[in-house]
Every structure is written in structure tokens, then in C-alpha cells.
Amino acid sequence: MTEAPRTDTARLMELLSVSLGVYYGDFTIAAASENLTASQGKALTVLRRGPAAMRALAETMTCDASNMTGIIDRLEKRGLVRREASPSDRRVKNVILTAEGERVTDAIRAKMHTTRDGLDRLSDEERDRLYVLLERAFVTRPACS
Amino acid sequence: MTEAPRTDTARLMELLSVSLGVYYGDFTIAAASENLTASQGKALTVLRRGPAAMRALAETMTCDASNMTGIIDRLEKRGLVRREASPSDRRVKNVILTAEGERVTDAIRAKMHTTRDGLDRLSDEERDRLYVLLERAFVTRPACS
DNA sequence: TATTGTTATACTCTATAACTATA
DNA sequence: TATAGTTATAGAGTATAACAATA
Numbered sequence: 124m125t126e127a128p129r130t131d132t133a134r135l136m137e138l139l140s141v142s143l144g145v146y147y148g149d150f151t152i153a154a155a156s157e158n159l160t161a162s163q164g165k166a167l168t169v170l171r172r173g174p175a176a177m178r179a180l181a182e183t184m185t186c187d188a189s190n191m192t193g194i195i196d197r198l199e200k201r202g203l204v205r206r207e208a209s210p211s212d213r214r215v216k217n218v219i220l221t222a223e224g225e226r227v228t229d230a231i232r233a234k235m236h237t238t239r240d241g242l243d244r245l246s247d248e249e250r251d252r253l254y255v256l257l258e259r260a261f262v263t264r265p266a267c268s
Numbered sequence: 269m270t271e272a273p274r275t276d277t278a279r280l281m282e283l284l285s286v287s288l289g290v291y292y293g294d295f296t297i298a299a300a301s302e303n304l305t306a307s308q309g310k311a312l313t314v315l316r317r318g319p320a321a322m323r324a325l326a327e328t329m330t331c332d333a334s335n336m337t338g339i340i341d342r343l344e345k346r347g348l349v350r351r352e353a354s355p356s357d358r359r360v361k362n363v364i365l366t367a368e369g370e371r372v373t374d375a376i377r378a379k380m381h382t383t384r385d386g387l388d389r390l391s392d393e394e395r396d397r398l399y400v401l402l403e404r405a406f407v408t409r410p411a412c413s
Numbered sequence: 414t415a416t417t418g419t420t421a422t423a424c425t426c427t428a429t430a431a432c433t434a435t436a
Numbered sequence: 437t438a439t440a441g442t443t444a445t446a447g448a449g450t451a452t453a454a455c456a457a458t459a
Contacts, residue, residue: 130392130395130396130398130399131395132384132387132388132395133377134399135387135395135398135399136377136380136383136384136387138399138402138403138406138407139291139383139402140295140313141406141407142288142402142405142406142407143288143291143292144310144314144328144329144330145406146284146288146406147288147292147330148329148330151330152330155428160427160447160448160449161427161449162448162449162450163448165289168285169289176417176418177417177418177419178416178417178418183289184289184293185292185293185296185297186449186450186451187450187451187452188417188418188419189418189419189420189421189450189451189452189453190449190450190451191418192418192419192420193448193449194448194449197448212416212417212458212459213417213457213458213459214416214417214418214457214458214459215416215417215418215458216417216418232278232281235281238281238284239277239281241404241405241406242277242280242281242284242405243277244404244405245401245404245405247275249401249404250275250276250277250280251275252397252401253275253280253398253401253402253405254275254279254280254283256390256394256397256398256401257283257284257287257398258283259386259389259390259394260287260386260387260389260390260398261283261286261287261290261291261386262283262286262287300451305424305425305426305450306426306450307425307426307427308425321440321441322440322441322442323439323440323441331426331427331428332427332428332429333440333441333442334427334428334429334430334441334442334443334444335426335427335428336441337441337442337443338425338426338427339425339426342425354440357435357436357439357440358434358435358436358440359434359435359436359439359440359441360435360439360440360441361440361441
């Protein structure tokens with residue numbers, strides 16, 4: 124006999140809000156310890172997945188494209204990223220993480236102790252389950268056509 | 269015969285970063301549609317759980333206490349929150365959501381369609397499981413002593 | 414004509430330091 | 437002495453509008 128489901132979407136969204144708050148606070152403190160703002164750290168985190176054009180980066184960060192200029196300017200001045208002209212479209216500038224940028228990004232992730240400890244409270248099977256559920260709910264893949 | 273676990277903490281943290289990025293973007297757009305910044309929306313979301321002193325609010329939002337003055341000033345000017353002197357400690361000011369503030373906060377939550385649709389892709393049992401896992405990983409309760 | 418990245422502008426967020434009222 | 441909230445300040449983030457270069 125199975126338990127009746129009791130977790131409605133509203134309650135789950137509230138818990139998600141709390142979880143994000145914890146994660147974001149942890150991330151902000153870790154980024155600050157590397158003398159980076161939360162936005163700068165976020166840009167590095169996105170670029171850690173691979174190079175991206177200015178506009179695509181702005182879309183992933185959910186901010187206006189005009190904001191990226193200043194954020195990337197400051198990261199470039201510190202040698203953490205570099206701009207590279209796109210070969211296929213001369214309007215586009217791709218942003219690429221430097222080796223130092225990769226190092227700093229990994230350092231931030233390594234310093235997120237609250238989040239790491241939280242995940243470490245889960246068993247191997249539970250981590251597997253959480254992974255599958257988050258992927259299902261938040262990672263959208265382009266459909267076939 | 270069970271599958272061998274394959275989800276290490278690093279991979280899970282990366283997925284968490286993506287998932288919460290999606291949630292945060294959804295939240296930011298929803299807050300903007302109510303003419304609120306992300307920080308203002310976040311303050312309302314925290315206060316939706318109950319009144320809080322200025323300093324406690326700043327700690328939950330992981331920012332310096334001096335920032336709260338301006339954020340709460342703007343929300344108060346719009347009639348979404350009000351300050352109330354603490355009866356027990358005359359230094360403390362408690363911030364309370366007004367009825368209009370509650371309405372706007374709920375409106376933001378209702379407009380987060382990307383997150384809602386993502387969670388609706390999960391079955392009742394899966395939502396239950398996700399709830400338990402997030403609570404275990406991110407909600408810390410004070411221990412007995 | 415539409416799109417990419419940038420600039421100019423005004424407002425908001427942010428941390429630091431110093432202040433006041435209270436504890 | 438220590439703490440809560442505020443103020444002043446400088447730097448960073450943010451959206452809007454306008455621009456040059458390119459598609």
C-alpha cells in the first residue's frame with residue numbers, strides 16, 4: 124500500500140525558492156572570496172560549459188545584452204576571459220574562458236561548502252534520483268522536427 | 269540487481285547550477301512584469317513566510333544590512349510592506365507584508381510558467397521524492413542540545 | 414530590414430565606513 | 437561595549453534607447 128501524494132506544485136515551488144536562496148547565498152560568498160561579484164561569477168559558471176556569444180550569454184543570464192559588455196570587460200581586464208571574433212559572422216564576438224578563468228571558476232565551486240555538505244547528506248541512490256528529477260524538470264532539449 | 273550509482277557531487281552541483289539558473293531567470297522575468305527588481309521580488313518572497321527584522325532579512329538575502337534600507341524603502345513607498353517597531357527591543361524594526369504585498373508576491377509566483385511547467389512534467393510520486401530530497405539537502409533545522 | 418555588440422543614461426544594488434539610538 | 441538601523445559614498449548591475457557594423 125503506497126502513500127498518497129501530498130506535494131502540490133505550490134509547495135514544491137516554495138521549497139525550490141528556499142533551496143535557491145541557500146545555493147545563491149553560498150555561491151555569492153564563494154565568488155566574493157575570489158573578489159568577484161555574483162554576476163561575474165555567474166558569467167564564469169556559464170562559460171565553464173563552453174564558449175558563448177555575447178548575446179547568448181545575456182540570454183542565459185536573463186539580462187539585457189547591453190549589460191554583458193561591462194561584465195565581460197571587467198573579467199577580460201582580469202584575464203579570466205577573452206573575446207574572439209566569430210569566423211562565420213563578423214558581427215558576433217565569442218567569449219572564451221582562459222586557463223586562469225577555468226581555475227577561478229573551479230575554485231568558486233570548490234568553496235561552496237554549504238551546498239556540497241547538503242548534497243553529501245544524500246546517499247548515492249538519492250543523488251541519482253535527484254539528478255534525474257532535476258534534469259526532467261529543468262533541462263529542456265530541442266525537439267526533433 | 270541494482271544499477272551502480274554514477275552521479276558524483278560535482279556533476280550534481282553543475283546540474284543544480286543550471287536548474288537554479290532557470291528558476292532564477294523565470295523569477296526575474298515574473299518580478300519584472302510586476303515592475304519589481306529581482307532583489308525586491310526576493311525580499312517579498314522571504315517576507316511571504318512571515319515578518320522579519322531588517323537584519324534577519326539581510327542575512328537571509330545574503331547581503332549587507334545597509335542594503336535593506338533602500339530596498340525596503342522602495343517597497344514601502346509602493347505600499348507592499350510596512351515597518352513596525354519591535355515591542356521588545358526598540359532598536360529593532362520588523363518588516364511586514366501588506367495585503368497588497370501578499371497579492372503581488374503570489375502574482376509573481378503564479379507567473380513563473382517555465383518552472384511550473386517543468387514541475388508539472390513530474391508525476392505525483394516524483395514530486396514527493398523531489399520535495400524530500402531538496403528538504404534533506406537544503407533545509408537545515410536547529411539541532412537539539 | 415534585421416541583428417550583434419556597444420555606448421549613454423538613469424536608476425538600483427552592493428559593500429564599506431561612520432553615525433544614532435538603544436541594549 | 438555591543439547591536440540595530442540608517443546614511444554617505446563609490447563601484448557594479450540593470451533596462452531603455454540609440455548607434456555603427458554586418459547580415
